[in-house]
Amino acid sequence: MGQLGLGRHFRRLASRLDGVFRADGVFAHDRLRFVDFVDDVEELLEEVAWQEWGDKEAVDGFEEYVLQHYSG
Numbered sequence: 001m002g003q004l005g006l007g008r009h010f011r012r013l014a015s016r017l018d019g020v021f022r023a024d025g026v027f028a029h030d031r032l033r034f035v036d037f038v039d040d041v042e043e044l045l046e047e048v049a050w051q052e053w054g055d056k057e058a059v060d061g062f063e064e065y066v067l068q069h070y071s072g
Contacts, residue, residue: 009048016044038066 001010022028042063046056
């Protein structure tokens with residue numbers, strides 16, 4: 001987010017994702033499915049992209065990218 005100039009939004013987004021990671025930083029699969037988490041994050045990023053650029057399409061591909069690279 002910092003590379004895109006959106007770093008100031010990180011704290012707000014992070015607080016909305018509270019509880020999906022354990023204290024050790026591991027994703028809490030027993031609390032939320034990973035695909036649902038990624039979908040939620042994409043929606044949050046769309047909100048930020050809309051506020052900043054008036055274009056929520058700017059983050060299209062995020063969900064697909066993450067699922068291809070990190071869901072195994």
